[in-house]
Amino acid sequence: MKKLLISILLANLLAACASQKPVEPEAAAPEPAPVVEAPAPAPAPAPMVEVDPLDDPNSLLAKRSTYYPFDVSAVQDADKPIVQAHAKYLSEHPDRKVRLEGNCDERGSNEYNLGLGNRRANGVKQMLLLGGARASQIETVSYGEEKPRCTDHNEACWKQNRRTDIRY
Amino acid sequence: MLRVIKNIVGAVILLHVSTASAELSIEIIGAGENQIPIAIVPFGGEGKLALTIKEVVVSDLLRSGLFRMIDTEGLSPRDPADVSYPDWQARGAEALAIGSVAVQPNGRIEARFRLLDVVKQTELAGQAVSASGSQVRAVGHRIADLIYEKLTGDKGVFSTRIAYVNREGQHFRLVVADSDGYNEQTVLSQNQPIMSPAWSPDGSHLAYVSFETGHAVVYIQSLYTNQRKLLAGYSGTNSAPAWSPDGKQLAIVMTRDGSSQIYLIRPDGSDIRRITFSGEIDTEPNFSPDGQYLLFISDRGGSPQIYRMPAKGGSAERMTFGEGANFSPRHTPDGKGFVFTHRVSGKFYIALQDFQTGQMELLTEGGWEKKPSFAPNGKLIMFASEARERGILATVSSDGRVKQRMFTRSGDAREPVWGP
Numbered sequence: 001m002k003k004l005l006i007s008i009l010l011a012n013l014l015a016a017c018a019s020q021k022p023v024e025p026e027a028a029a030p031e032p033a034p035v036v037e038a039p040a041p042a043p044a045p046a047p048m049v050e051v052d053p054l055d056d057p058n059s060l061l062a063k064r065s066t067y068y069p070f071d072v073s074a075v076q077d078a079d080k081p082i083v084q085a086h087a088k089y090l091s092e093h094p095d096r097k098v099r100l101e102g103n104c105d106e107r108g109s110n111e112y113n114l115g116l117g118n119r120r121a122n123g124v125k126q127m128l129l130l131g132g133a134r135a136s137q138i139e140t141v142s143y144g145e146e147k148p149r150c151t152d153h154n155e156a157c158w159k160q161n162r163r164t165d166i167r168y
Numbered sequence: 169m170l171r172v173i174k175n176i177v178g179a180v181i182l183l184h185v186s187t188a189s190a191e192l193s194i195e196i197i198g199a200g201e202n203q204i205p206i207a208i209v210p211f212g213g214e215g216k217l218a219l220t221i222k223e224v225v226v227s228d229l230l231r232s233g234l235f236r237m238i239d240t241e242g243l244s245p246r247d248p249a250d251v252s253y254p255d256w257q258a259r260g261a262e263a264l265a266i267g268s269v270a271v272q273p274n275g276r277i278e279a280r281f282r283l284l285d286v287v288k289q290t291e292l293a294g295q296a297v298s299a300s301g302s303q304v305r306a307v308g309h310r311i312a313d314l315i316y317e318k319l320t321g322d323k324g325v326f327s328t329r330i331a332y333v334n335r336e337g338q339h340f341r342l343v344v345a346d347s348d349g350y351n352e353q354t355v356l357s358q359n360q361p362i363m364s365p366a367w368s369p370d371g372s373h374l375a376y377v378s379f380e381t382g383h384a385v386v387y388i389q390s391l392y393t394n395q396r397k398l399l400a401g402y403s404g405t406n407s408a409p410a411w412s413p414d415g416k417q418l419a420i421v422m423t424r425d426g427s428s429q430i431y432l433i434r435p436d437g438s439d440i441r442r443i444t445f446s447g448e449i450d451t452e453p454n455f456s457p458d459g460q461y462l463l464f465i466s467d468r469g470g471s472p473q474i475y476r477m478p479a480k481g482g483s484a485e486r487m488t489f490g491e492g493a494n495f496s497p498r499h500t501p502d503g504k505g506f507v508f509t510h511r512v513s514g515k516f517y518i519a520l521q522d523f524q525t526g527q528m529e530l531l532t533e534g535g536w537e538k539k540p541s542f543a544p545n546g547k548l549i550m551f552a553s554e555a556r557e558r559g560i561l562a563t564v565s566s567d568g569r570v571k572q573r574m575f576t577r578s579g580d581a582r583e584p585v586w587g588p
Contacts, residue, residue, distance in 0.1 A: 071471075109495035109509060109538060110363050110583065111408045111421070112465060112472050114384060115428035115449035118405055122426070141383045142405050142423075146361035153536070 053089065054096075054168060060085035066124060068162040070107065073119040075127055083124055086166055087131020094134065100124050101165040102142040103149075105158035110144055117142030120164045196572040198565075199233050204319050207238040207261040207286075211279060212246040212268030217304050221269060221279055224308025225315070228326040231348065231563075232316060232548075233570025248282060248291060256286045263292070263319055265311070275301045281311055283318055293318045305351055325543040329587045330550060331355075331365040331374055332561060336579035342376060344391060347543070347586070349561065349574045355389060366409045366418075367587040368435075375399060375409035375418060386420055388435060399437050410453045410462075412479070419443075419453035419462060419479075430464060432479075443481040454498050454506075455479060463487070463497040463506055474508055487521070488528070494519075496539045500566075501546040507531075509538045509551075518551050518564060531568040541586045542566075550586045 054061050066079040075083055090096060102117030121140035128138055150157035206229065214220045229235040238261040245251045245266050256264055267281030282294040297310045306327065313324030325347055334341045340362045345352035355374060356362060363377040363384070375388045384405040389396035400406035404423030411418050418435060421428050428451045430444040444450040448468040455462060462479050465472050469486060472493045477484040488494040492512030499506050500520075510519040515534035521527065536554040543550070546566060553562040555573055559580030562573045574581075 107511065107514075108472065108493070109452060109465070111451045112449060112467075112495055114363075114405050114407050115421070115423075115451050118423045118428060119449065140404065143361070143379070144363075144384075146363065146379065 061089055064166045065163045066120075066166075067159060068120060068164075070105070070158070070162065071116065072162075073116060073123050075123050080127070083127045083166075084131050087128045087133050090128060090134070090137050091132030094137065096168060097137050097139070098128070098133075099167045100138065100140045101167060102140070102144075103147060103161055103163050103165070104145045105161045106145045106148065106153075107158070108145070110146065114142050114144035114146075117144045117164075120162075124164045124166065193575045195575075196231055196233065196570065198570045201567075201569065203234060203236040204262060205236045205238050205260050206263040206265065206315070206319070207240050207243075207256060207259065209240050209244055209246075209264070209266045211281070212244075213271075214269050216271060217269065217277065219304055221267075221304060221308045221311065224305050225265070225312045228309060228312035228324075228348065229315065231572055233565060234316075234320055248284065251284060253286055253289045261286045263315070265315060267311075269307075271301065277301055277304065277307060279307050279311065283315055305346060309346065322547055323545045325545050325548065325586075328544055329371065330561070330584055331367065331587060332552075332584040333362045333365065333582045334576060334579045335361075335559070335582055339579075341579075342374070344374070344587075349576065352576075355391065355394070363583060364408055365583060365585050366411055367585060368411050369413055369415045369588065371588040373435075375411065377407045377409070397437075399435070400433060400440075408451050408453060410455060412455050413457055413459045419455065419464075421451045421453070430462070441481075443479075444477070444484070452496050456499050457501060457503040463499060465495055465497065474506070487523075487526075490528075498541050501542055501544060507540040507542065507549055509540065518549060520549075520566065529568070531564045531566075532571070537562070539583060539585075541584065543586050544588055548586075550584050552582050552584055 053059050056062065060082050063082045066075055066083060068076065100121040102121035104113035104116050121142060125138050125140050129135060148161045150160045208222050208225050211221045214222065226237060238259050243255060246268050264284040264286050265281060267279060269277055269279040271277050276298055278296060278298045280296045283292045285292050293314055295314055297307045299307050309326040312326040316324035328347045329344055330347050331344050334343050338359050340358055341354050342356040342362050342365060343352050344355055358380055360379040365374050365376040367374060372392060373388050373390050375386060377384050378387055384407045385401035386399040386406045386409050387396045388399050400420055400422060402422055402424040406420060406422050408421040409418050417432050419430055420433055422431055427447055428449045429442055430450050430453050432441045432443055446466055446468045448466055450464055450466045453462045453464040460479055461476055463474060463476050466475050472495055474487040474494045474497045475484040476487050492510055495509040497506045497508040505520060505522040507518065507520050510517045516537045517530045517534045518532045518537050518540045520529045520531055538552045540549045540551040548563050548565055550561060550563045553560050559582050560573055560575050561581045561584050562571065564571045
C-alpha cells in the first residue's frame with residue numbers, strides 16, 4: 001500500500017511538472033522506487049521513472065478478482081484476460097508473489113465449499129502457470145464460505161462471494 | 169418463568185423456557201405420539217440452591233417431547249411412605265418423582281430421589297447423586313436421564329454435551345455446552361474462522377479446523393488440560409476431521425496432492441495414508457459405528473452426493489440419487505442408516521436415509537438447515553438452522569415429530585455436533 005501511494009505520488013508529480021507525456025507503464029523498476037523529495041524545477045527533460053504497472057488503475061492488473069457461476073470453478077471467459085495479464089506480469093517479475101484466495105457462496109456445506117474454493121484458486125493458478133508464472137510465485141488458499149464479502153441470502157450477495165482474489 | 173401455550177387447533181405445543189440470567193432461550197414445537205404424564209415434586213431442601221433440581225429435570229423431560237407435566241400443587245411427599253397414590257391417580261399421573269437434596273459441610277450437594285409407578289403403586293428406581301455445589305444442573309440432568317431411561321426404555325442424553333462455533337462479525341468462538349445449551353465454555357476464541365469440531369469417542373478431545381495461520385489446518389485439543397497440538401498443517405487446506413470409533417485414527421481431508429481428498433492419520437499426526445483418488449472433491453468423511461465403512465461426499469458424479477467406501481480404502485458406492493445435492497452424512501448410532509443435509513430448489517433440509525431401503529425421509533420443513541448429528545441414543549438430531557436472521561441450534565426427534573430451537577445469547581451458532 002505504501003509503495004502504491006509513493007508510486008501514485010511520483011506519477012502525479014511527473015505529470016504535473018514535466019510534460020503531458022504519458023508515463024509508460026511497461027518495464028517496472030527492479031527495486032522499490034526511491035522516495036524522492038519534491039524535485040527542483042528541472043530544465044532538462046524529466047528523468048525516466050518507471051511505474052509498476054500493477055499500480056496503474058487503468059491496467060487490467062488493477063482487477064484482482066475472478067467471479068463464478070454457482071458451483072463452478074473454471075475461470076470464466078470474461079475474466080480470462082485479467083488472469084492472463086497477471087500471468088504476463090508475474091512471468092516478467094519473477095520476484096513478485098501472489099496469494100490466490102478462493103471463496104464461495106453459502107449454498108453448500110462448509111467443508112464442500114472449502115473444497116470448491118480450493119478448486120477455484122487452483123483454476124486461476126493453472127492459468128497463471130500456463131501464462132508463464134512460476135509455481136514458486138503462487139500460493140493458494142481456500143476460505144470456503146467462511147469469509148463472505150456480503151452476508152444476505154440472495155443472488156446479488158452470493159455472486160460477490162463466489163470469487164478468487166489475487167493478492168500480491 | 170415457564171410458559172406453556174397450547175395451540176387450539178391440535179397437538180402443537182409451543183413451549184418457551186427462559187430464566188432471568190438467560191444465556192439462551194429454547195422453543196419446543198410438536199409432541200411425541202404418546203406423552204407420559206409425570207409429576208415431579210419439588211425436591212425437599214432445594215430452596216437453598218441457586219436453581220432448583222426440579223426445574224432442570226422438568227425442562228429436560230419437556231424438551232424430549234415425550235412427557236407431560238402433572239400439577240403438584242398442594243402435594244409434597246418426600247418419602248414413598250408419604251405418597252397417597254389415589255391423589256396422583258386422580259390428577260392423571262402415571263409416574264411420580266420425589267426426593268430431597270442436602271448441602272453437606274464440604275459444600276457438596278447430595279440428592280436422593282425415587283421414581284414411582286402411580287398405576288402399579290411400586291417403586292421403579294431410586295438413586296443418590298452427589299456433586300460439587302456448582303453442579304446443580306449436572307445433578308438434574310442425571311436424574312432426568314434415569315427417569316427417561318426407566319420410562320421410555322432408551323438411554324437419556326441430558327448429561328451429554330454439544331460443541332458448536334459461535335460467530336459474531338469476524339470473531340469466532342469454539343464452544344462446548346450441556347446438550348440443553350447451558351453451561352457453555354469457550355474452548356477457543358479468535359478473529360479467524362473455526363470449522364468442523366469433532367468429538368473424540370471418549371469425549372476428552374475435540375478436533376477442529378482453524379484458519380489462525382492463514383489457511384485451514386486441523387488441531388486436536390484436550391478439553392481437560394486445554395492443551396492442543398497441530399494434527400495436520402500441510403500446504404493448501406486441512407479439514408473435515410472425523411474420529412474412528414476406537415479413537416485410534418482420524419479421517420481428514422487435505423489438498424496437498426491437488427484436490428480435496430480423504431486421508432487416514434493417527435491422532436499424533438503419524439502414519440498418513442491417502443484413501444481416495446478421485447481427483448474431484450471428496451470430503452466430510454464419517455466412520456460407521458463398527459469402524460468398517462466411511463460415508464463421505466463427492467462431486468465425482470457431477471453434483472455433491474453421498475458415497476460409502478471401506479474405511480481401509482477401496483471402491484466407493486454412491487448412496488444418494490435423484491434431484492438436488494447432498495452433504496454432511498453421519499451414520500445413525502445403530503449403523504442402519506444416515507442423516508444428512510439435502511439441498512433441493514434452493515432450500516436445505518435435514519434428511520434421513522435407510523441403507524436397506526434406500527428411501528430418503530425429510531425430517532424438517534426446509535430452510536437453512538445444515539450439518540445434522542445424532543444424540544448418542546439415536547433419538548434426537550441436532551443441526552444448524554436459522555431464525556430471526558440469526559444462526560441457531562435446533563433439534564428434531566428422529567421420527568420428525570418434536571422440534572426445538574435454541575437461541576444462543578448473541579451471534580450466529582454454527583457447526584453443531586453432539587458429543588458423547
